[in-house]
Amino acid sequence: MTAPRLPVRTRAAMFLRLLAVQGAWNYETLMGNGIAFAVEPALRLLPGGRGGDRYRAAIARQNGYFNANPYLAGLAVGALANAELSGDPTDRIERFHTACCGPLGSVGDRLVWAGWLPACSLLALMAFGLGMRPAGVVLLFLGTYNIGTMALRYWGLHAGYREGLRVASALGAPLLRQGPAQVARASALLAGIAIPLAVRGVIGPAHEALEIVFAAAAVGAVILARFNGRVEGWRLAVVALALFILISVVR
Amino acid sequence: MPIELYRIDDRLVHGQVVVGWGQPLNITFVVLVDDIIATSDWEQELYRMGAPPEMTVTFETVESATAKLAEYQSRAAHGILLAGDIDTMRRLVERSGTINHVNIGGIHHRAGRTARLRYVFLTPEEEVSLREMGAGGVTITAQDVPATTPVPLDEVLAGTGE
Numbered sequence: 001m002t003a004p005r006l007p008v009r010t011r012a013a014m015f016l017r018l019l020a021v022q023g024a025w026n027y028e029t030l031m032g033n034g035i036a037f038a039v040e041p042a043l044r045l046l047p048g049g050r051g052g053d054r055y056r057a058a059i060a061r062q063n064g065y066f067n068a069n070p071y072l073a074g075l076a077v078g079a080l081a082n083a084e085l086s087g088d089p090t091d092r093i094e095r096f097h098t099a100c101c102g103p104l105g106s107v108g109d110r111l112v113w114a115g116w117l118p119a120c121s122l123l124a125l126m127a128f129g130l131g132m133r134p135a136g137v138v139l140l141f142l143g144t145y146n147i148g149t150m151a152l153r154y155w156g157l158h159a160g161y162r163e164g165l166r167v168a169s170a171l172g173a174p175l176l177r178q179g180p181a182q183v184a185r186a187s188a189l190l191a192g193i194a195i196p197l198a199v200r201g202v203i204g205p206a207h208e209a210l211e212i213v214f215a216a217a218a219v220g221a222v223i224l225a226r227f228n229g230r231v232e233g234w235r236l237a238v239v240a241l242a243l244f245i246l247i248s249v250v251r
Numbered sequence: 252m253p254i255e256l257y258r259i260d261d262r263l264v265h266g267q268v269v270v271g272w273g274q275p276l277n278i279t280f281v282v283l284v285d286d287i288i289a290t291s292d293w294e295q296e297l298y299r300m301g302a303p304p305e306m307t308v309t310f311e312t313v314e315s316a317t318a319k320l321a322e323y324q325s326r327a328a329h330g331i332l333l334a335g336d337i338d339t340m341r342r343l344v345e346r347s348g349t350i351n352h353v354n355i356g357g358i359h360h361r362a363g364r365t366a367r368l369r370y371v372f373l374t375p376e377e378e379v380s381l382r383e384m385g386a387g388g389v390t391i392t393a394q395d396v397p398a399t400t401p402v403p404l405d406e407v408l409a410g411t412g413e
Contacts, residue, residue, distance in 0.1 A: 027366065027412065028360035029360060064361075098261075099297050099298070102268075103297050103301030106264055106265045107301060109266030114270050167297075168296040168297045168299075171297070176300075178304075181304075
């Protein structure tokens with residue numbers, strides 16, 4: 001049995017619910033409740049409808065422990081909805097529910113936390129260096145970051161429902177396999193442009209603060225080298241961005 | 252160093268392993284030990300997709316991992332050995348006799364388990380198993396990512412999940 005084509009309303013409801021996938025996050029089931037919440041609109045299409053035996057059994061299955069990158073959770077939500085509506089064997093759905101957590105977390109973390117977030121931070125830093133006002137810098141960061149992650153959510157839900165339990169092929173898409181490396185290269189380029197521009201932006205036309213800025217940069221470099229691998233890149237990027245905005249506001 | 256980390260984590264290949272540990276330890280191969288996944292093609296394909304292209308993932312049963320462990324340990328490249336549950340790691344530890352340090356990276360909630368750390372939930376049987384492994388000379392610590400402090404087994408078992 002193949003899964004039916006989802007009505008637009010159902011897809012839209014699933015997508016909107018994906019925005020709240022971590023809304024009921026807890027240390028027992030992590031984002032399990034959120035996954036069930038996002039799959040639920042599709043489960044209403046099961047024989048017996050909302051409240052029927054299959055609906056209730058499926059909700060109970062999807063409500064268990066689940067952990068993945070929130071921006072790629074749509075891939076799991078789509079695949080699980082397809083599996084439930086296709087009548088795939090229950091044990092296979094349960095094993096998939098467990099097995100897809102790790103890969104979705106791994107791919108999503110590399111693409112978003114270690115790739116897209118630092119890249120967007122550096123883009124905002126570059127804009128600051130080019131003279132954009134602080135509010136503009138913040139809006140640029142939020143805008144670019146969220147355009148990317150919303151697109152990832154939409155693609156994940158669509159690809160997951162299309163592929164069902166064969167979703168590993170979607171995880172092999174060039175965007176996900178090569179994306180992190182490409183984003184890292186782009187980030188390196190942005191860093192090379194953004195950091196000197198930001199330093200110039202902080203120093204301003206008078207160069208009294210030049211020594212302080214270079215001393216701070218040297219200390220930062222030592223800290224980075226000392227804690228290499230033990231601090232998360234996205235945290236550093238966000239702290240650096242916040243510091244530059246703070247300095248620009250204070251000045 | 253051959254295998255840098257012997258980790259128990261029910262999520263197996265995931266972000267904390269690939270990014271959190273993989274980058275600072277320069278990991279290029281993962282040995283995933285699980286008797287069921289080692290015979291399941293679709294699950295293997297899924298887990299392979301979780302690793303970056305430059306990182307290889309090899310699937311072993313406890314028996315085959317025991318047989319090949321010396322080879323993995325003698326490699327020049329750095330690797331991580333992953334088991335999804337305590338029983339799998341314990342059998343491997345007992346059969347190989349060459350594993351001295353086990354990392355608990357994540358054992359999550361299910362019926363019958365009690366919270367010990369935020370990322371470690373254990374049944375009474377699992378606690379006994381960990382104690383016995385520790386009594387056998389294996390150093391067991393809980394640490395989800397390198398940026399956190401390792402928690403010794405005694406502290407883990409005395410924890411309340413906070």
